[in-house]
Amino acid sequence: MLRRTAKCFCCNLVAEIEKKITEAFEVFDRESNKTVDVREIGCIIRSLGCFPNEAEVQELLGQIEVDELEGFVHLKNFLPVMTKVLLDKRFWPIPEDVILHAFEALDENKCGYITKEDLVKHLTENGEPFTEEEMEDMLAVALDPETNTLNYRDYRIKLVVDESKTFPFNI
Amino acid sequence: MGSIIGTMGCSSSVADRRSENVIRAAILIQKWYRFTMARLEMRRRYSLSIFQSIEYADEQDQLQLSNFFTFMLDHCTHPDTVSQIFTSPSAPQVVDEDLCLKEFEKKIDVPDSYYGPRLSFPLTVEDANALLHAFRNEQLLHARYVLQLLSETRRVLKEMPNITHLSTSYSKEITVCGDLHGNLDDLLLIFYKNGLPSEQNRYVFNGDFVDRGKNSMEILIILFAFLLIYPNDLHLNRGNHEDYIMNLRYGFTKEVSKKYKDHWKQILCLLRDVFSWLPLATIIDSKVLILHGGISDTTDLDFLNALERNKLKSLMRPPKSVRDRQDQTKKRIPTAKPSKHIANQHVAVKTQHNSSSGFTEPSGSNLPPDPALKEWKQILDILWSDPRSQNGCTPNKCRGGGCYFGPDVTAKLFERYNLKMLIRSHEFKPEGYEISHDGKVITIFSASNYYEEGSNRGAYIKLNPELIPRFVQYQVSKFTRRHNLRERVGTIESSALKSLREKIYAHKSELTSAFAQYDVNGTGRISVNDWAAAMESVLQLELPWRMLRSQLAQMNPDGEVDFMSCFYDLKMGQPIKEAQPALAETLCRYRKDLEIIFNIIDKDHSGLISLEEFSQTWRLFTSHLGIDVQDDSIDKLVLSIDYNKDGHIDFNEFLEAFHVVHRLEKKATS
Numbered sequence: 001m002l003r004r005t006a007k008c009f010c011c012n013l014v015a016e017i018e019k020k021i022t023e024a025f026e027v028f029d030r031e032s033n034k035t036v037d038v039r040e041i042g043c044i045i046r047s048l049g050c051f052p053n054e055a056e057v058q059e060l061l062g063q064i065e066v067d068e069l070e071g072f073v074h075l076k077n078f079l080p081v082m083t084k085v086l087l088d089k090r091f092w093p094i095p096e097d098v099i100l101h102a103f104e105a106l107d108e109n110k111c112g113y114i115t116k117e118d119l120v121k122h123l124t125e126n127g128e129p130f131t132e133e134e135m136e137d138m139l140a141v142a143l144d145p146e147t148n149t150l151n152y153r154d155y156r157i158k159l160v161v162d163e164s165k166t167f168p169f170n171i
Numbered sequence: 172m173g174s175i176i177g178t179m180g181c182s183s184s185v186a187d188r189r190s191e192n193v194i195r196a197a198i199l200i201q202k203w204y205r206f207t208m209a210r211l212e213m214r215r216r217y218s219l220s221i222f223q224s225i226e227y228a229d230e231q232d233q234l235q236l237s238n239f240f241t242f243m244l245d246h247c248t249h250p251d252t253v254s255q256i257f258t259s260p261s262a263p264q265v266v267d268e269d270l271c272l273k274e275f276e277k278k279i280d281v282p283d284s285y286y287g288p289r290l291s292f293p294l295t296v297e298d299a300n301a302l303l304h305a306f307r308n309e310q311l312l313h314a315r316y317v318l319q320l321l322s323e324t325r326r327v328l329k330e331m332p333n334i335t336h337l338s339t340s341y342s343k344e345i346t347v348c349g350d351l352h353g354n355l356d357d358l359l360l361i362f363y364k365n366g367l368p369s370e371q372n373r374y375v376f377n378g379d380f381v382d383r384g385k386n387s388m389e390i391l392i393i394l395f396a397f398l399l400i401y402p403n404d405l406h407l408n409r410g411n412h413e414d415y416i417m418n419l420r421y422g423f424t425k426e427v428s429k430k431y432k433d434h435w436k437q438i439l440c441l442l443r444d445v446f447s448w449l450p451l452a453t454i455i456d457s458k459v460l461i462l463h464g465g466i467s468d469t470t471d472l473d474f475l476n477a478l479e480r481n482k483l484k485s486l487m488r489p490p491k492s493v494r495d496r497q498d499q500t501k502k503r504i505p506t507a508k509p510s511k512h513i514a515n516q517h518v519a520v521k522t523q524h525n526s527s528s529g530f531t532e533p534s535g536s537n538l539p540p541d542p543a544l545k546e547w548k549q550i551l552d553i554l555w556s557d558p559r560s561q562n563g564c565t566p567n568k569c570r571g572g573g574c575y576f577g578p579d580v581t582a583k584l585f586e587r588y589n590l591k592m593l594i595r596s597h598e599f600k601p602e603g604y605e606i607s608h609d610g611k612v613i614t615i616f617s618a619s620n621y622y623e624e625g626s627n628r629g630a631y632i633k634l635n636p637e638l639i640p641r642f643v644q645y646q647v648s649k650f651t652r653r654h655n656l657r658e659r660v661g662t663i664e665s666s667a668l669k670s671l672r673e674k675i676y677a678h679k680s681e682l683t684s685a686f687a688q689y690d691v692n693g694t695g696r697i698s699v700n701d702w703a704a705a706m707e708s709v710l711q712l713e714l715p716w717r718m719l720r721s722q723l724a725q726m727n728p729d730g731e732v733d734f735m736s737c738f739y740d741l742k743m744g745q746p747i748k749e750a751q752p753a754l755a756e757t758l759c760r761y762r763k764d765l766e767i768i769f770n771i772i773d774k775d776h777s778g779l780i781s782l783e784e785f786s787q788t789w790r791l792f793t794s795h796l797g798i799d800v801q802d803d804s805i806d807k808l809v810l811s812i813d814y815n816k817d818g819h820i821d822f823n824e825f826l827e828a829f830h831v832v833h834r835l836e837k838k839a840t841s
Contacts, residue, residue, distance in 0.1 A: 023715035027216045031560050046209035053202045101202050105196035127198035141653045
């Protein structure tokens with residue numbers, strides 16, 4: 001009897017996860033025909049609560065059959081792969097204070113802020129570099145135009161608070 | 172993730188470790204930034220999805236209203252009230268239209284105190300400039316000039332064929348604009364960027380000039396003025412909103428009645444005619460077809476070119492001969508949710524033959540095919556259809572009229588008529604335009620910020636003599652400081668959620684009973700799955716309910732939804748004790764429609780209607796919608812709202828009570 005209950009629970013969980021994935025997918029499904037542009041897959045994965053880097057997104061796409069000609073992904077190919085990702089809890093988000101430490105690592109003098117030049121240099125030259133657009137957009141929100149610096153504590157708080165209020169998409 | 176400050180005897184491993192940390196930090200920040208941006212994008216998308224779903228659902232509900240008008244007109248026991256608006260009231264029955272201008276001049280006086288533009292016919296560019304200047308300064312054009320302008324426009328439009336043929340041979344580029352929906356700022360911006368219409372600067376405006384925005388009248392005046400000045404260089408196609416029944420629901424009628432308190436009925440009557448005389452399509456160089464909606468697998472351009480387009484004043488009602496015939500064969504089927512496709516509204520259910528656009532004819536009958544039916548369907552299709560990427564032609568369930576047409580349908584039409592491109596509008600596009608069917612179909616939408624400040628760009632097409640399109644995008648902004656993306660999304664999202672919550676509240680009873688069905692033990696809580704299923708089935712909106720749940724309802728630590736929390740934030744403007752909940756909700760849901768109906772009944776614009784009229788109208792309305800409301804509850808309600816006990820109701824005051832109020836106005840945070 002225990003076994004049966006466990007199985008039911010598991011089935012329900014999978015069904016729930018599949019529904020969540022389908023919902024997120026359909027938001028980007030412009031023509032309601034169960035396909036999305038391959039370039040939006042990264043967005044969908046992240047909206048489901050996953051925290052992959054770009055390389056990991058590409059790796060995941062490698063596992064999904066993509067219509068080469070048109071650049072579309074069909075729901076039936078996306079669903080099983082994504083379900084497994086969520087069940088395995090891959091790309092789980094990291095705690096907020098880790099982000100804080102990341103900013104601190106860029107803040108050589110430990111003064112609580114980073115200059116625009118340093119920020120741009122680090123984020124457009126290292127790691128998985130920002131595009132010009134991404135950098136501009138971050139600066140538009142984060143930078144204090146008077147001092148041309150980013151107060152990363154304030155910035156982080158602004159974004160995190162907003163996020164958790166509107167978007168707790170937990171399993 | 173610490174870093175090491177000490178630099179004495181800087182060994183390479185310390186420096187390495189530091190730069191490693193920096194790189195790791197950068198990756199983390201980039202990852203995190205992309206994470207937040209992705210979720211922001213999701214919020215933006217689902218907000219637009221909410222707007223669009225509600226809009227389309229409203230359009231479907233609208234069909235019920237048009238049914239109601241049909242019903243009232245055909246069976247009205249008070250011919251002097253409602254039907255009067257739809258027949259020519261006090262407008263001069265003029266046979267010779269040249270007299271029309273003088274008639275208006277004689278009958279309508281323009282006082283010396285009027286400082287707006289004074290038009291003299293035939294119009295010149297000076298008149299157009301005066302109009303533009305006046306409208307920029309929020310002045311109104313006097314009713315006499317409006318009527319003269321409309322009358323002249325009708326005269327000119329009558330001479331035009333159903334399908335206009337243009338050639339690019341002698342002009343540089345032709346500009347094609349899409350839906351404007353009363354957004355004057357967009358039209359002015361287009362003229363600013365692209366120049367005013369002239370012989371050297373030709374324009375095609377592809378329908379939906381009116382409704383929703385607040386300057387539909389001004390847009391029409393400007394477009395018609397330029398049409399009269401440059402009849403060969405400014406072209407207009409009819410859209411599905413150039414339809415007096417649509418206008419009743421979507422704001423244009425109200426706009427006119429507020430701006431022209433003494434002459435609105437005349438103006439609307441004349442407009443009804445003018446709209447029906449608008450051409451149906453434009454073809455450039457015999458290769459580029461421009462029309463408002465789309466096509467179907469039965470679209471016949473020759474047939475469309477030959478029919479009498481002005482006979483169809485509104486597409487919301489099938490032609491009279493069709494209605495008469497269907498009245499004979501049909502059984503009235505009262506349902507709370509009548510079948511949604513407009514063509515199904517009046518038809519008996521026995522055996523039906525479904526054609527591609529969902530248009531049913533009772534095949535059991537042996538009546539000969541009605542030409543009026545074919546005309547109606549052909550025009551309905553080109554004004555209401557939407558392209559889809561799947562092949563085939565299926566009824567447009569979303570809109571309730573026209574069809575979805577696939578690339579194969581497009582290809583076939585192109586082959587038949589030797590066309591190269593289809594330019595259409597009718598659908599909102601976040602970037603102002605979209606290309607589909609492998610480059611063959613272009614959607615152009617010119618109303619920026621259509622749903623909300625920041626929701627979308629508008630665009631127009633520049634078509635050169637090689638017929639290659641070039642797109643120009645723009646967005647009107649009322650803020651002086653440019654909002655960042657997060658702020659914009661916040662604004663759009665809270666506006667979308669507000670609309671959604673109002674809809675939820677307006678269906679409170681139905682939702683409550685749907686929830687209760689899942690709540691077997693009466694705990695007040697149900698699973699997220701059940702909650703989502705109930706929301707979707709009652710509201711009939713395909714939305715990501717699980718994603719929206721946190722904004723709409725509260726959840727307990729066990730992961731169950733406290734379903735009544737959906738309604739906590741909302742309440743009626745004023746509780747009216749005498750109204751049962753179902754009645755109150757109906758009033759809430761149809762508040763806008765009722766406002767329109769009452770305005771029509773209110774002949775002398777006093778804001779008051781008699782209890783008798785209210786009662787009768789209300790009974791007709793609810794019976795038509797298939798809502799079961801007990802007679803005595805209506806009477807009680809009616810008596811309770813006769814505040815002055817003088818036999819009349821101030822309906823604005825009354826309807827205000829059913830306005831949904833949001834208890835906590837959450838401002839968008841950045």
